[in-house]
Amino acid sequence: MNECMSKQGFFSLRPCGEPAATNCATCSRPVCSRHLSPTSGFTQCLDCTARGVEGDALRQPGSNPGVDDDREWAYGYRRGYYASHSYAPFNYGDDDSYYDDYDMRSFDRDLGTSNAGITGTDADGKPDWTDS
Amino acid sequence: MLQRPPRALYSAFDRFPSRKGAGVHIARFARTLFDYTGGGLLYALGGDDFPAHQIEDDVEIVRFSSPFDNYLERAGAFADRLGVLLDSAGDSLRVAHFRDPWSGLAIVTHPHRCRTIFEVNGLPSIELPSAYPAAAPSTLEKIARVEQFVLERADAIVTPAMTIRDHLIGRGIAAAKIDVIPNGADVAQIDGQHDDDEAIAAKPYILYFGSLHPWQGIENLIRAFARVRDLEHLQLVLCCSHESRQAKAYMRLAEKLEVAPRVIWRFGLSAAQLAPWLRNAMLSVAPLTECARNIVQGCSPLKILEAMAAGVPVIASDLPAVRELVTDGVEGLLVQPDRPAALARAIRILFEYPDLRASLGGEGRRRVESTFTWEHAAARLRAVYLRELQ
Numbered sequence: 001m002n003e004c005m006s007k008q009g010f011f012s013l014r015p016c017g018e019p020a021a022t023n024c025a026t027c028s029r030p031v032c033s034r035h036l037s038p039t040s041g042f043t044q045c046l047d048c049t050a051r052g053v054e055g056d057a058l059r060q061p062g063s064n065p066g067v068d069d070d071r072e073w074a075y076g077y078r079r080g081y082y083a084s085h086s087y088a089p090f091n092y093g094d095d096d097s098y099y100d101d102y103d104m105r106s107f108d109r110d111l112g113t114s115n116a117g118i119t120g121t122d123a124d125g126k127p128d129w130t131d132s
Numbered sequence: 133m134l135q136r137p138p139r140a141l142y143s144a145f146d147r148f149p150s151r152k153g154a155g156v157h158i159a160r161f162a163r164t165l166f167d168y169t170g171g172g173l174l175y176a177l178g179g180d181d182f183p184a185h186q187i188e189d190d191v192e193i194v195r196f197s198s199p200f201d202n203y204l205e206r207a208g209a210f211a212d213r214l215g216v217l218l219d220s221a222g223d224s225l226r227v228a229h230f231r232d233p234w235s236g237l238a239i240v241t242h243p244h245r246c247r248t249i250f251e252v253n254g255l256p257s258i259e260l261p262s263a264y265p266a267a268a269p270s271t272l273e274k275i276a277r278v279e280q281f282v283l284e285r286a287d288a289i290v291t292p293a294m295t296i297r298d299h300l301i302g303r304g305i306a307a308a309k310i311d312v313i314p315n316g317a318d319v320a321q322i323d324g325q326h327d328d329d330e331a332i333a334a335k336p337y338i339l340y341f342g343s344l345h346p347w348q349g350i351e352n353l354i355r356a357f358a359r360v361r362d363l364e365h366l367q368l369v370l371c372c373s374h375e376s377r378q379a380k381a382y383m384r385l386a387e388k389l390e391v392a393p394r395v396i397w398r399f400g401l402s403a404a405q406l407a408p409w410l411r412n413a414m415l416s417v418a419p420l421t422e423c424a425r426n427i428v429q430g431c432s433p434l435k436i437l438e439a440m441a442a443g444v445p446v447i448a449s450d451l452p453a454v455r456e457l458v459t460d461g462v463e464g465l466l467v468q469p470d471r472p473a474a475l476a477r478a479i480r481i482l483f484e485y486p487d488l489r490a491s492l493g494g495e496g497r498r499r500v501e502s503t504f505t506w507e508h509a510a511a512r513l514r515a516v517y518l519r520e521l522q
Contacts, residue, residue, distance in 0.1 A: 007183045010191060011159050012149050012402075037185075039133060050185030051197050053133040057216040058198060058209055099204055099274060106266040107203040 004032035006045055024048055133185075134217065135192060137224030140165050140172030141217075143235035145210055148176040148195075151402065152343060152373050153434040154253070157292075157315065158231070161251065164510040165229050166191050168517045173221065175214055175235070203264065207234040207256075214238040227521060232256070233275075236282035247520045250286035252296055255279055258429045262346050280304075288520050290513065295430025295453040311516050314456070315432045316506035317441035319497065329408045337396070338479060339413035339444070341371040341406060342435045344378045347426055349419035349449065352472045354382060356419070358389035359476035363483050368395045369413070371406055375399040410442045415482045415489065418448040422469040426451055433457070437504050440464070440496030445489045447478045457504070463496035 004016040006029075020030030025040075026048035036042045037049035044052075142162040146154045158176070166172050171190025178184055178195025186193040196213050200206035215238045218225070228239045231251040239248055257276035261267055280303060283289065289310045291297050297310050340353055350370070357368045368391070372379060379397065386392040398409070410416070416439035420426045430453040437457060439446045446464035448454045460466040465482065467474040482489050 008186060008188065010149070010163070010188045010193075013182070034187075038135070046185040046187070047183045050133065050183075050194060054184065054196065054198055054213055057213050098278075099208075099271070102268065103271040103274060104202060104204055106268060106271060107205075107260075107264055109201040 002030035004035055005029040006031055006035035006047065008035075026052075134173065134194075134220050135187060138171070138173035138192065138221050139224055139226050140169035141175065141221070141225060141228040141230075141239075142166070142172065143175040143214060143228065143230040143232075143239070144177075145207060145232035145234050146177055147179065147182065148174070151400065153315075156403075156434060157253065160316065160506050160509065161229070161231075161513060162191075164513050165227070165517065168514055169227065173217070175217060177210065203260070207232075210234055211238040215242065218242045218244065227517065233279045233282045236286065237278060240282055240285040247288070248286045249288045249290060249516065249520065250282060252283075252289055252291040252300065254425070254431070255429055259425050262423075262425065288516055290516055292432030293430045293453050294456055296432075299429055311512065313509050313512040313516075314504055315434050315437055316504050316509040317434070317437040317500050318506055319441045319501055329412055332408050333412040335365045335367055336414040336483070337367040337369045337412075339369050339371065339409060339416045339439075340419075340435075341410065341416070341438075342418075342433075343373050344376060344382070346378075347421050347423050349421045349469070350382050351385060352421070352470055352475060353417055353419045354385050354389065354391070354395070355472035356475035356479060357386075357395070358391050359472060360479050360483070361391055361394070363480065366394070366414075366483060369398065369409060370395065371398045371401050371409055373400065407442075410439065410444060413439075413442075413444050415479070416444045416446050417475070417479075418446065418454065419475055420449040420451055420454065420469060422449070422451070426453060426469075436464075437500060440493075440504070441500040443493040443497040445482055445492035446496060447475065447482065457499075458496075462492070463499050464492055 002020040004018045004020050006016045007013040008016050016032060016035060018032035018034065021033040021036065022031060023029065024031050024045040025043040027045065029045065031045040035046050037044050037046045040049045142165050144158050146158060148158050149155050162174050174191055174193045176193070176195050178197045182195050182197070184195050184197045194217060196210045198209060200209055211234045214235055218238065223244060225244065225246045227247045227249065229249040229251060230236050230239055231253060233256065236248070236250055257272045257279055260275070261272065283300065283303065283305050287309070289300065289305065290313050291300065291310060292313060292315045294312055297312050300310055301307050338357065340350065342348060344350055353368070360366060379399070383392065383397070386395045401409070416435070418433050418436050420431070420433065425431065432453060436446055436448055436454065440463055446458060448458055448464060448466055449469035450460065450466035451469060454466060458464040458466060465478045467478045
């Protein structure tokens with residue numbers, strides 16, 4: 001019997017290890033009944049469902065599905081989201097976001113000390129936020 | 133997507149769980165919030181190695197998982213995703229506790245208003261330049277305006293240091309809505325015995341543990357260690373959150389100063405793995421630099437509190453934020469920042485005077501027990517929730 005490969009735990013993550021009920025239809029990993037997503041009709045693990053929902057969320061209002069560039073649809077979504085909530089504390093223009101290309105460029109990974117363990121980056125260079 | 137309507141949200145633009153100080157802080161404060169409210173939603177950063185969705189008893193955890201290499205893009209998309217989660221949370225949400233302005237922006241602009249608590253440990257407009265030196269002042273000003281917008285609209289602000297509180301007041305934030313809740317440490321967690329203790333304690337060593345951010349002052353520490361190389365058998369142990377390009381630069385510095393054989397590096401230790409290194413250290417150092425992050429903004433270094441909790445004497449930079457935790461000559465020695473010679477002198481004094489080490493270590497532990505345990509921090513945080521949710 002395969003064991004569920006989902007992770008669990010609050011303070012630290014560990015494998016679930018329960019007997020698997022099935023395999024996730026998306027990632028094919030063995031998954032137990034507790035880690036199957038009810039919103040997927042119990043065909044996907046919670047993890048895959050959440051990643052799918054996140055992808056959909058980021059393509060919602062204001063997105064431009066014709067543009068392949070991740071950056072474009074992310075900008076587009078944000079503009080649409082804030083506009084739909086009448087949120088305009090800053091200078092959001094019609095054709096641009098609050099941050100322009102000049103602002104964005106300096107936060108590209110290759111311009112940061114991305115592996116230096118400095119604020120804004122984590123162990124593998126993925127950006128996050130602050131240390132204590 | 134949420135499986136149950138959350139009464140509380142804790143949002144952090146940080147990976148969780150993690151071995152960084154921020155990870156410890158999130159675990160403690162999020163748990164306190166969810167214990168108070170009977171559960172809720174934890175939203176944090178994730179990635180390939182983290183589940184994007186978890187149900188852990190009374191806590192639902194959602195992690196932002198999309199890969200964005202650009203920091204600002206990632207921060208913006210993280211906030212967008214939070215906006216959608218807030219939509220699905222609906223009217224159930226009574227309190228949102230967040231620790232970054234990106235979360236805050238989504239929360240304070242959402243049509244469903246709940247009580248909002250901004251936990252300010254650091255501000256991106258001040259801390260980001262050390263990670264992204266190419267960031268223009270005009271860009272940082274835009275980020276500061278986002279911070280200001282959120283700071284002004286949050287119902288309450290909690291921060292670990294008076295220094296940070298003073299900085300926020302200087303930005304025009306009302307003092308009445310700011311609570312200072314110092315970080316904590318657990319004396320019990322650090323006690324105990326480990327199989328490795330005997331080997332670890334074989335030679336005396338100075339311990340640094342934490343990240344390799346430039347503001348931590350590792351370069352000064354290595355330069356100070358080179359000045360005390362005559363102290364027989366003394367080693368320098370650096371337990372860092374992760375191996376990095378910056379660590380390699382420091383290793384090269386140690387080689388150049390001809391102390392590399394006496395510098396021991398450890399990376400990615402768990403709390404349990406770090407504990408024997410901590411309790412057997414002759415002394416612990418926090419050589420923070422005199423930079424905007426430490427001086428203008430302020431901080432509350434967990435490494436100082438955890439060393440004190442272990443009864444290990446501390447040598448730290450004499451900065452306002454450090455003086456909130458350590459009294460010079462009582463729980464530790466404070467030295468002028470960015471002065472390797474001053475740091476070396478303090479190391480030499482503690483090496484030569486074991487009675488002083490014992491005295492400082494004992495007083496430090498007593499100070500933590502009386503004032504700076506995580507239970508103290510949780511009680512202070514509960515008082516904020518009680519006030520805000522009544």
